[in-house]
Amino acid sequence: MQYFPFVVVAWILGVGLYGIATSRHLVHLIICLIVVQSSTYVLLLGVGYVTGAVAPYYYDIPAHTPAVDPVVQALALTDVVVEAAVTALLLSFAIQAHKRFGTLDPQELVSLKG
Amino acid sequence: MTPGQRRWVFGLAVAGLAAFYLWGLSGLPGFGDYPGPYGFAILHLAVQQTNATGVVSAVNFDYRGFDTVGEEFILFAAAAGISVVLRRLRGERERSAIDEAADRDVPPTSGAVRMVALLFTGPVVVVGWWLASHAQTNPSGGFQGGVILATAFVLVYLAGEFMVLRRFSPVALTDAVEAVGAGGFAAIGVAAVPMGRAYLYDFLPLGQTPGAVSSSGTIALISFFVGLEVGAAFVLIVGEMLDQTLLIRGRDA
Amino acid sequence: MTAAVNAVHTPYTVPIGFMDALQITILVLVAAGATAVVLIRRPVHQVLALSVYGVLLAVLFLAFQAPDVTLSELTVGAVALPIILLLALAKVRKREE
Numbered sequence: 001m002q003y004f005p006f007v008v009v010a011w012i013l014g015v016g017l018y019g020i021a022t023s024r025h026l027v028h029l030i031i032c033l034i035v036v037q038s039s040t041y042v043l044l045l046g047v048g049y050v051t052g053a054v055a056p057y058y059y060d061i062p063a064h065t066p067a068v069d070p071v072v073q074a075l076a077l078t079d080v081v082v083e084a085a086v087t088a089l090l091l092s093f094a095i096q097a098h099k100r101f102g103t104l105d106p107q108e109l110v111s112l113k114g
Numbered sequence: 115m116t117p118g119q120r121r122w123v124f125g126l127a128v129a130g131l132a133a134f135y136l137w138g139l140s141g142l143p144g145f146g147d148y149p150g151p152y153g154f155a156i157l158h159l160a161v162q163q164t165n166a167t168g169v170v171s172a173v174n175f176d177y178r179g180f181d182t183v184g185e186e187f188i189l190f191a192a193a194a195g196i197s198v199v200l201r202r203l204r205g206e207r208e209r210s211a212i213d214e215a216a217d218r219d220v221p222p223t224s225g226a227v228r229m230v231a232l233l234f235t236g237p238v239v240v241v242g243w244w245l246a247s248h249a250q251t252n253p254s255g256g257f258q259g260g261v262i263l264a265t266a267f268v269l270v271y272l273a274g275e276f277m278v279l280r281r282f283s284p285v286a287l288t289d290a291v292e293a294v295g296a297g298g299f300a301a302i303g304v305a306a307v308p309m310g311r312a313y314l315y316d317f318l319p320l321g322q323t324p325g326a327v328s329s330s331g332t333i334a335l336i337s338f339f340v341g342l343e344v345g346a347a348f349v350l351i352v353g354e355m356l357d358q359t360l361l362i363r364g365r366d367a
Numbered sequence: 368m369t370a371a372v373n374a375v376h377t378p379y380t381v382p383i384g385f386m387d388a389l390q391i392t393i394l395v396l397v398a399a400g401a402t403a404v405v406l407i408r409r410p411v412h413q414v415l416a417l418s419v420y421g422v423l424l425a426v427l428f429l430a431f432q433a434p435d436v437t438l439s440e441l442t443v444g445a446v447a448l449p450i451i452l453l454l455a456l457a458k459v460r461k462r463e464e
Binding site: 038068074081087 | 377378380383386387390391394395397398401402404405406408410413414417420424427428431432433434435436439440443444447448451452455456458459
């Protein structure tokens with residue numbers, strides 16, 4: 001249990017990279033990129049966890065109860081929403097590439113000389 | 115490069131990456147043994163310094179407010195980039211949104227979908243608004259509330275048709291709301307500078323009880339503006355995609 | 368303030384052994400979910416798998432005591448991202464017909 005979450009992060013990263021490297025469809029590639037991004041959220045939250053502690057919200061628990069690290073949660077929270085918009089931008093590029101070249105296969109797009 | 119060769123090259127590269135990763139992993143303190151002093155210092159001081167019981171939102175909008183401004187402007191730039199990339203290219207024409215071939219046999223939206231979407235629109239707007247304005251008490255905040263507000267507009271599209279969505283959220287109005295959200299956040303930060311304080315200093319009165327809606331100064335206000343901006347950005351993104359799918363036609367269609 | 372605590376008593380805490388077992392189970396499910404999302408090759412099916420993966424990730428974040436990130440991941444990963452992906456796929460498939 002000491003290092004198991006980090007091993008899972010490495011697994012998700014490796015699997016996502018495999019999907020990106022062997023993809024035949026641009027939208028499949030973008031979804032594998034989403035999987036790679038999700039591995040960083042798990043890593044952030046795994047680093048900040050304190051065994052036996054609660055979430056850092058002191059509305060109805062006594063102040064100074066031991067809680068998990070709030071800074072990595074703040075980072076992960078804004079990350080999740082912003083990466084969705086960046087993914088939408090990537091998808092718009094894929095749409096225009098399909099209009100221009102007629103294909104969505106990244107291995108064919110490499111060899112086209114636009 | 116054949117797919118087989120591609121897999122071999124990938125396997126070698128990922129083996130190297132995994133070796134470095136495991137080497138770095140062995141230096142970490144282990145899951146659950148978080149040693150860092152910064153997190154514990156913030157937990158110790160946040161509630162009495164900002165009167166906000168939601169420490170994560172206090173970190174997001176007060177202690178690390180500068181990072182949040184940067185993230186929000188990434189969102190703003192992504193929405194603007196989508197509007198630019200999905201413009202009408204040369205050689206395409208834009209159909210009008212009113213259905214001209216009304217005698218085609220398009221299956222109508224089923225009554226169940228329309229009723230459920232109509233029933234849920236009001237509560238979703240209320241929930242999104244509540245989440246965006248209670249950042250200092252609950253696990254909520256402008257980012258989540260904004261996305262839920264944008265989902266309400268998608269429900270409007272499901273219950274009606276594209277023209278109804280356009281009438282509820284014309285592009286000019288959505289652009290203006292997004293600009294007000296982003297500019298408002300930056301303006302609150304700048305407003306602290308003439309008082310001789312740092313950018314994004316919490317200068318509004320902090321309130322009496324920790325965790326009330328009116329407490330914690332600028333955190334609640336910033337969260338509200340962030341909710342406006344994120345909601346408008348997502349409505350813009352979905353609207354642009356719908357435009358592309360429904361209206362813009364290529365040279366041969 | 369010490370790093371590791373042994374007993375925090377609030378109405379919301381569970382025994383540490385239970386929390387450990389829950390976290391290990393969800394981590395295994397998340398790894399399986401990521402593998403499934405990558406190995407599915409058709410994008411329309413992959414979008415559904417991504418939606419399920421988003422819900423699994425949200426449960427994982429809840430088990431890591433982060434309700435804020437759970438809410439973000441639920442709204443974005445299970446609702447907003449599949450909407451955007453399906454609209455883009457509809458545009459692309461319409462041109463192929």
